[in-house]
Amino acid sequence: MGKTRIRYGLIWGMVIWWTVSLAVGCGTPEPRRSTFTPEVAPVSPLPTPTSAANREPTPAATPTPGVTSEPQREAIRLVVLHTNDNWGETVPCG
């Protein structure tokens, strides 16, 4: 019984969420990749996915805000060992 009530609660939650989304102009809801949560909460409309093949070319100088065109490289720690003026010295240091 408890499980049945939860199930109906989830279904109604989805219906209400969907209705709210339609009301604020989200259009046809797209499948969400994020994990479903049973709570009902107003969410921002998701951007409509655009296929890269259909995308119009845009100047490289105007990137989409918040979207980086190239992945940021990781910084590295480099050790530079250097020697000078050895003049043919090969005597072991031991």
Next chain:
Amino acid sequence: MSQQRQEAEYVLLLDTGDALVGGGLLGDRTQGQAVVAAMSLIGYDAMALGPKELSLGPDLLRQRMQEAGFPMLSANVVLRGTEELFAPPTVVLERGGYRFGIVGLTRPADGSASGFEVRDPVQAAMRYVSELAKQVEIVIVLTNLEYQAAFELADRIPDIDLVIAALPKAIPQQALQAPQSGALVVTADQPSPGHTGRRVGRLVVTVEGDGRMRLEAWQSVAMDGTIADDPQMDELLDRFRP
């Protein structure tokens, strides 16, 4: 060097030149062959040609360059009577996805060059540094110019990130930064007859994602008795000893 390679993921090992001969020791007795073999075993990444290397003459020096497991560089040495550079002027090495361009500069010296002509290192640096800077994230000048001359060069020429120099007047206490350009300038040792090849400079930097280099630490490390001899190196050198 083996220890450093075990402790650090990315390492560059560089020598400023005047390395193969000049101390009256095993290097001289073998005309540089023993030192080339030793440096190849250690795993040097690049070396600049110095006046002492030029004293070997073009044929013998070319042979040593072929024996070496690392490039010997000079952007300002030509065969006498020609405009032809004797050695590669630069090399690009990659570490961790970043490209490091190295320019070799030779100190002009009278009387030690036979069959060579040493051109103005500053002019050569201006040309090759600017070309290299278009291809790599970090530009390193490797030179046996005296420390003060190398420091002035570092401050004068744009796009240099690091200068590794030679012949300081004293064992340096820190890495210095050229005031105008911001280039780092380091050298490891102050040589004198009987006291050479005894110190290694260890510079630690962070290379940022935008290609800038930040100094973390520098020290001149003495190759003293606390560091064990390498058995492979002993065996190699024994082959050259009489």
